[in-house]
Amino acid sequence: MKLSLRRISPIGLLAVFALAGCRQDMHNQPRFKPLAESDFYSDLRSARPPVDGVVARGQLHDDVYFYTGKVGSNPGDYMPFPVTAEVLARGQQRFNIYCSPCHSRLGDGNGMIVQRGYKRPPSYHIERLRKAPLGYFYDVITNGFGAMPDYSAQIPPRDRWDIVAYIRALQLSQNATTADVPAGQAVPSQPPVFRGDPGSGATLPELQPANAEPVEAMPAETPMSQGEPADPNVMNSKGESSR
Numbered sequence: 001m002k003l004s005l006r007r008i009s010p011i012g013l014l015a016v017f018a019l020a021g022c023r024q025d026m027h028n029q030p031r032f033k034p035l036a037e038s039d040f041y042s043d044l045r046s047a048r049p050p051v052d053g054v055v056a057r058g059q060l061h062d063d064v065y066f067y068t069g070k071v072g073s074n075p076g077d078y079m080p081f082p083v084t085a086e087v088l089a090r091g092q093q094r095f096n097i098y099c100s101p102c103h104s105r106l107g108d109g110n111g112m113i114v115q116r117g118y119k120r121p122p123s124y125h126i127e128r129l130r131k132a133p134l135g136y137f138y139d140v141i142t143n144g145f146g147a148m149p150d151y152s153a154q155i156p157p158r159d160r161w162d163i164v165a166y167i168r169a170l171q172l173s174q175n176a177t178t179a180d181v182p183a184g185q186a187v188p189s190q191p192p193v194f195r196g197d198p199g200s201g202a203t204l205p206e207l208q209p210a211n212a213e214p215v216e217a218m219p220a221e222t223p224m225s226q227g228e229p230a231d232p233n234v235m236n237s238k239g240e241s242s243r
Helices: 010-020 064-068 085-103 134-143 157-175
Strands: none
Touching (some): 064 134, 064 157, 085 157, 134 157
């Protein structure tokens, strides 16, 4: 008795094709267990070492100084790129995020974490660190030092250099002399002038532009003695004119 294809349901055909396509080639492919011995290679190692000269994507690091801060085995003392206002602004932002909890925003080593009991780091303004080369700070950020852990995972190399530039600017700000002040700059600087009312705890004060005309303060009213009318044409409480 012949089986007619018309009597086979669509679900049955689907099951037939699914079973036909189910193969175990990917499951049963030849492979080695990790670190298993192999007689295919002369060194009997199944795990093969990388080919000489192969570099992982994004890990070329051809600029040795940029990625280590060292010239040979010693820290260098120059920036690998020009220092601009944008570099210092980025360095200040990253410093305030990652460094100030311990070093404080002044760099004196009295950050909030230290105030809560963590070991105090040295101030950036001591003689030893003011004379330290720039590459030294980069190396400490990268590899850590003493109780300070490394920040290589949190801070990319470019940001580390931005922080180094800001640290040097921070040191200069706390140890500058009159010889470091640009020509024409008043010492001390003029205090800021605010526009309108000063800010409250919820709002910031609005600074008046340097080229704007100063706002004159309203003259204070002369205090009047008790019982004296403000207008001479106005009668006092006794019905007498002040004239």
